[in-house]
């Protein structure tokens with residue numbers, strides 16, 4: 183009987199995890215490392231650090247041309263999604279860690295690092311409406327074309343045109359991705375006209391996909 187009790191005790195002791203495991207989730211939380219687990223050796227620093235205030239305050243403003251009420255509502259949902267994604271830790275991580283062809287950098291990045299690009303997005307200083315106002319300034323117009331263009335814009339205008347052929351069937355997260363793509367053109371980023379895997383890693387395409395994919399969780 184005593185033997186059995188001792189054996190159980192040994193098994194219980196073996197079942198105990200080392201104290202350091204209690205801290206394994208700390209990196210995903212908003213608290214600073216010094217708040218928890220003071221006796222443990224310092225864990226690795228969070229690779230993306232704290233979410234800056236600009237990400238939490240990031241806002242949008244929009245002018246509509248040729249929109250029905252329902253279509254405007256879809257855009258408003260899309261803009262709520264964009265704000266939620268931009269304010270998220272996951273968005274910061276995706277931008278910071280974006281990798282193409284083994285290099286941690288966007289294609290057509292104009293010499294900017296991933297961290298720079300994250301800050302440029304938060305600054306939201308459109309080339310034609312400069313100033314770090316942390317606000318996406320949007321001038322949207324709907325049009326219809328049978329062609330396979332989802333949306334487009336030109337460097338010399340603020341306006342972004344969106345094709346109702348896609349807009350009307352897109353989910354709010356897909357619209358969010360498209361608006362974000364076009365808006366990065368307003369920040370001065372460009373991409374190839376021809377499709378390629380590299381083009382998908384350009385600032386406009388890659389960020390449009392990140393917004394769309396993370397945005398699905400906020401629909």
Ligand SMILES: [Zn+2]
Nearest residue numbers: 363367373386
């Ligand atoms: Zn584009």
